[in-house]
Amino acid sequence: MYQRQSQQKLIQLLQQFPAVGLLGPRQVGKTTLAFAQKALYPDALYLDLELPSAQRQLDDTEAFLMAHAQQLVILDEVQRMPELFGVLRGVIDQRRRMGQASGQFLLLGSATGVLLQQSSESLAGRVAYVELPPLQATEIFTGTHSVADLNALWVRGGFPLSWLAKTDADSMTWREVFIATYLEKDIPALGPRIPATTLRRLWTMLAHHQGELLDQSKLAAALAISGQTVSRYIDLLCDLMLVRRLPAWHGNVGKRLIRAPKVYVRDSGLVHALLGLSSLDAVLGHPVAGLSWEGFVVEQLINAASQAEASFYRTSNGAEVDLVLTFRNQETWTIEIKRSSAPSVSRGFYQAATDLGPARKLLVAPVAQTYPMKEGIEVVDVMTAIRWVTEQNQSNS
Structure with a gap:
């Protein structure tokens, strides 16, 4: 795997913010970079929201995410479930009160307009962004x-x-x-x-x-x-x-x-x-x-x-x-x-x-x-x- 320039910034932001959005077109290496982060968080949970099985696990989103309250949760292709953003704010605040101030969610997305609009409305002050371009x-x-x-x-x-x-x-x-x-x-x-x-x-x-x-x-x-x-x-x-x-x-x-x-x-x-x-x-x-x-x-x-x-x-x-x-x-x-x-x-x-x-x-x-x-x-x-x-x-x- 190539050492991506965005990796160090991603590590820093996960230590600072409860949620980080990793943005980039499809097939650019977002999932690979996310799994590199997963190695730093051994109990991290990864869900690919293009899979119906992953979507079903989020039928009761709040209950599922709170059941994994001490873990980094990686949500891939998060723009597939825009309704998530309304729930994430409350979950982030609950998990903060439980002592997890940062490194709660890594959100991977390939549509910036959708993600930025939805998250700016719901997650103001709680999310930072990193863009992953093609290999430089x-x-x-x-x-x-x-x-x-x-x-x-x-x-x-x-x-x-x-x-x-x-x-x-x-x-x-x-x-x-x-x-x-x-x-x-x-x-x-x-x-x-x-x-x-x-x-x-x-x-x-x-x-x-x-x-x-x-x-x-x-x-x-x-x-x-x-x-x-x-x-x-x-x-x-x-x-x-x-x-x-x-x-x-x-x-x-x-x-x-x-x-x-x-x-x-x-x-x-x-x-x-x-x-x-x-x-x-x-x-x-x-x-x-x-x-x-x-x-x-x-x-x-x-x-x-x-x-x-x-x-x-x-x-x-x-x-x-x-x-x-x-x-x-x-x-x-x-x-x-x-x-x-x-x-x-x-x-x-x-x-x-x-x-x-x-x-x-x-x-x-x-x-x-x-x-x-x-x-x-x-x-x-x-x-x-x-x-x-x-x-x-x-x-x-």
């Missing part, structure tokens, strides 16, 4: 690695079974099945009545337009549905942690700012599967290659900067930067991402840097070593950028 480069490559290794992660994405597949073809097959299962089983189980073919077409269109500004009217026209419906479908994909809306930077710089968000399919392997690209050669030969690489790096850096506010910057006169990270001390970093081994930045990046006054200006590219450019720009490889961002994030925690 720093979790896989803990020592030396080659350019080919990083390219393989980019092509396959970070879902463990996709990354660990024996061949690219096996990896592609896993991702195709994953996508089909989400569309045909998982999403309908959450309640939305959405035609699977329509949602797949939208998801594929988002992959084609990876990292571009969201144009709901264009998507709606192509799918023959309303803009409101497109917005609702994208909301759902974001709730499932499959798509990211990256907001535009907001602030007062006396410029006319672009306000529409950029949209990314969060896992690069899913981008390539949706577009039928099963190998590095196929990806590099496709027009989406540059923006797919950008999305891959954006996800790596945002996950490394868990305490920072992430956005992008673009004005109507052409000033732009791919990623802006604003850390808790209000220090701002501007980050441009290029696929080229001999990268350069546009005039728009210099304009954006003048507008924002960042503490650091990074140009992230597949280069062999770090080197400076004019006006304080630092050209860095992906792993170095992740390390620098992680260090800055930790110093502001």
